[in-house]
Amino acid sequence: MIRAVMAGVFVLLAACDQIGGGKDSHRSAAAAPFPQADRPVAPIVSTRWSSEEARDRVNEAEDIMDRAGIRSGMTVADIGAGEGYYTVRLARRVGAKGRVLAEDIMPEVIEALSRRITREKWDNVSLKLGAPEDPKLPENSFDRIMMVHMYHEIAEPYAFLWHLSPALKKDGELIVVDADRPTDQHGAPPRLLACELAAMGFRMEQLIPKPTAGGYLARFRRIAARPDPASIVPCAFHG
Numbered sequence: 695m696i697r698a699v700m701a702g703v704f705v706l707l708a709a710c711d712q713i714g715g716g717k718d719s720h721r722s723a724a725a726a727p728f729p730q731a732d733r734p735v736a737p738i739v740s741t742r743w744s745s746e747e748a749r750d751r752v753n754e755a756e757d758i759m760d761r762a763g764i765r766s767g768m769t770v771a772d773i774g775a776g777e778g779y780y781t782v783r784l785a786r787r788v789g790a791k792g793r794v795l796a797e798d799i800m801p802e803v804i805e806a807l808s809r810r811i812t813r814e815k816w817d818n819v820s821l822k823l824g825a826p827e828d829p830k831l832p833e834n835s836f837d838r839i840m841m842v843h844m845y846h847e848i849a850e851p852y853a854f855l856w857h858l859s860p861a862l863k864k865d866g867e868l869i870v871v872d873a874d875r876p877t878d879q880h881g882a883p884p885r886l887l888a889c890e891l892a893a894m895g896f897r898m899e900q901l902i903p904k905p906t907a908g909g910y911l912a913r914f915r916r917i918a919a920r921p922d923p924a925s926i927v928p929c930a931f932h933g
Contacts, residue, residue, distance in 0.1 A: 721850070722825070722827055722850075724827050724828055724853065724857075725827035725850040725853040728827075728850065728852040728853040728856065728923045728926060729852055729927070730850070730852075730928065731852070731890070731928060731929075732928045732929065733876075733877050733929075734876070734877050734878035735846070735847065735849045735877060735878075736846040736847050736878055736879070736880045737847070746777075746779050749779060753906070754906055754907050755783040756783070757907070758780075758842070758871060758904065758907055758911060759783065759784065759787050761902055761904075762838055762840065762867070762869045762911070762913070763838070764784065764788065764838060765787070765788070766787070766788060766789045766791065766792060768792050768838060769788070769792060769794075769795075769835060769836050769837055770784050770793070770794050770795070770836060770837060770838045771794075771795045771829070771831055771836045771840065771861065772784055772794060772795070772797065773797050773824075773829055773841045773858075774797070774798060774799075774841060774842070774843075774847070775797060775798050775803075775807060776844075777803075778807045778810050778811070781794055781807065781811075781816075781819060782810070782811075782814060784840070785816045785818050785819050788818065789818070790817075792818060793818050793819075793820070794816075794818060794819045794820075795819075795820050795821070795822055795831070795835075796811075796819060796820070796821050796822070797821075797823075797824045797829050797830070797831070798824065799825060799826055801823060804823050826854070827849075827850040827853035827857065828854065828857040828858075829854065829858050829861070830857075831857075831858060832861060833860040833861055834860065834861070834862075834864075835861055835863070836861050836862055836863060836866050837863055837866050837867075838866060838868075838869055839861065839862060839866070839867075839868045839869065840869050840871075841868070841869065841872075842870075842871040842872075842907075843872060843873075843880075843908065844872075845870055845872050845882045845887065846880055846881055847880075851890050852890070853923075855890070855894040855896075856894055856920055856921075856923065859894055859895065859896075859916060862916055865915075866916075867913050867914060867915055868913075868914040868915075868916075869912070869913055869914075870882070870911070871904065871907050871909065871910070871911050872887070872909050872910065872912075873908050873909035873910075874910055875909075884898075884901055884910060886929060887912060888912075889929035890929050891914055893921070893926055893927070895916055895917060895918035895919060895920055895921070896914040896915065896916055896917070897917045898912055898914055899913045899915050900912070901913075
C-alpha cells in the first residue's frame with residue numbers, strides 16, 4: 695500500500711514538473727543556452743533612482759557624461775532608460791548630429807518615455823523595447839552604451855551581455871554606474887561586475903568612485919570576441 699501511494703506521489707510530481715517546465719521554466723528560450731548568474735538578482739522596484747532635481751543639484755549627469763567621454767555627434771544607448779533622466783541629457787549633449795537610443799524592458803515605461811520625448815521635442819531620440827536577456831540593439835552602432843543603476847536588475851547577465859556586445863562600435867565603451875554593495879541590495883560589487891563582463895570579452899579600463907551618483911563609474915572596452923554560450927563559466931561571488 696505504501697509503495698503504491700509513493701508511486702502515485704512520484705507520478706504527480708513528474709506531472710507538475712512537466713506542466714511547470716522544471717526549475718528553469720521561467721527562463722526564455724533565448725536565455726536557455728547561457729548559464730544563470732550565481733548571485734541574487736534585485737527586483738525592479740522603481741523606474742526612478744532619485745528625483746531629477748536632486749540629481750541635477752549635484753551635477754550627476756554632466757559629471758558622468760564628462761567621465762564617459764560623451765561628445766557632440768556621438769551615438770549613445772541608454773539601457774534601462776526608465777523615466778529618461780539620462781536620455782534627455784544625453785540627447786542635449788550629443789546634439790542634432792548625434793543619436794540616443796533609449797531602451798527598457800517594460801512596455802509601460804517605453805510608452806511614458808515616448809510621451810516625454812514627444813512633448814519635449816527630442817528629435818534625436820529613438821526608443822526600443824528590449825527583453826530581459828537581450829536589449830535588441832542594432833550591431834556596430836554605438837560609441838557608448840550607458841547602464842546606470844540597472845545592472846543589478848539584469849536577470850540574465852550572460853545572455854544580456856552576449857547579445858549587447860555586437861552593438862558597440864570597434865572603439866566604443868560600455869559605461870556602468872552602480873553602487874558598491876550586494877546585488878540583492880541594489881548594487882553591483884566592482885569585482886563581480888568585472889568578472890561577469892570579462893566572461894563576455896570586456897576589460898575594465900577605469901573604476902572611478904562617484905558618491906554623487908550613488909556609487910562608482912566603470913568604463914569597459916571589448917577586447918575579445920564573444921564566447922560560445924556553452925563555454926561560459928558563471929562567476930562565483932558571494933558577499
